[in-house]
Amino acid sequence: MDTREPKLSLVIPLYNEQENVERVVAELQQALEQEHINYELVLVDNGSTDNTGLLLTQLAKKSPTIKVVKVDQNQGYGWGIINGLRWACGDYLGFMGGDGQIDPTDVVKVYHSLLEGHYQLCKVKRYHRADGLIRKYVSHIFNIIFVYTFKVNVGDINGSPKIMSRKCYEQLNLSAKDWFLDAEVVLKSQHLNYSIGEVPVMFHRRMGGSSSVRISTIWEFFKNIFLYRKRGVCYESSDSLWGERDPA
Template sequence: MNISVVIPLLNEQESLTELYDWIAKVMQSNHFSYEIIFIDDGSTDGSWKVIKQLSEKDTNVKGIRFTRNFGKSQALHAGFEKAQGDVVITMDADLQDSPEEIPELYHMIVKEQYDMVSGWKKKRYDSVVSKNLPSKLFNWAARSTSGVKLNDFNCGLKAYDLNVVKNIDVHGEMHRYIPVLAKNAGFSNIGEKVVRHQARKYGSTKFGMNRFIHGFLDLLTIWFISRFARRPMHLFGALGAIMLIIGLGFTLYLGIDKLFLNTAGRLITDRPQFYIALSTMIIGTQFFIAGFLGEIILRNRDDRKRYLVHDELNF
């Protein structure tokens, strides 16, 4: 199979049939063998009914329905698990991503041998204040922190070699950082393509300003994971050692001062350096304990699924 199109969605019943028709037209005109995997992330409208109708009409259409809303990352993870195409394309269900971009994305993976190609919505039809400016700030921070030089990390339209999606773990809100996850997994040949962005035709956006707060918190998480996920003791042990060295330094100073310099007979417990030494050694010990616990958890972690599937179609 040439292409798997993975589409996470939440309450997008108005756009699904039009999106399906558009994708099918592009696939058939380019003679691709394909599958379209819709992941219904807990929709409360008629989205699943539409997906079911499309799957009965066309066996290339497949569906996964969650028991409730678990989030876009979990939906992508479920789609990646089921995908069988040599190239996996992800796109949003709101018709703001154009299926006309699929053939070129496919050829960039197959012919130019990129591991992954990320779309860049250079010209956007979103609100400047609520989305464009925060997106620019967010993308700058992501580039600076991760070392992945992309202009648009959060574009839903992306193409992957099948090996990439089978070897990355997308969870929490990490869909924004899939390029970083791919790089950390050893897939460093990451490209970018300017793609067309279209104004939303139906409904309203499911994302508010809080997604950028979550995004920056996740950026800190991905920075930590990329550097210390395999050996948390490298971070916590280093911080603990620094704290202990500071504490021991003050302790040594107090000891020398008490034995050789303190002629007034001042008690050690009356001096602020005593409490600095005590606090830093306690904090240092806690950092070491955190590192040990991190190592233990890492070696005994339970990789249970982070979502529950209610129903599947055509798998």
């Protein structure tokens, strides 16, 4: 067993993902170990009301590479990630969803691209999506508006995993409790003139569970964009700014 501090810490917030968590974790572990990456998985029970928490406890007992963080009440995707990142020990820190829609080998590609490209932040860019028309169009509209508003040279703002250097993470002072956390990472990284890499990947359909994306999600994105634009790049936490919608 490798007792060194992990090079890569991957945070995965899980809210009622009992149908996916065991498969997602096992496939990630296999992909990371095949590449001989010294890693830890920080699995966040993000206020789940099903058996997700129990399954995480069982997985942690079986593997020293798993760390479990519990959030008693779900306050959003971003809040789960923020809590997980606080316990991450790696030189490089990343986060991604726990729904199994990203191939584990693509997670490895993002990590290697970060190192080889000497980026401060590297993320996926979903070039093909198999998760339905509504989610595809919501994402397309959001990305167009976001790029036009903030003049960012990055596509697919909400694509994850996002993996960053510890230096980058420590400078970002993340605060968004909802899905706008993805945008916050990109905006603050750009403001700090950090280099950002992207890896094209295919986004698969969910194998289990359900997403809560709705047309109303667009309104939530508009509101977040307006609020962020109004206050500018701010490094102080403001709990009242962010809601709890699903991503584009």
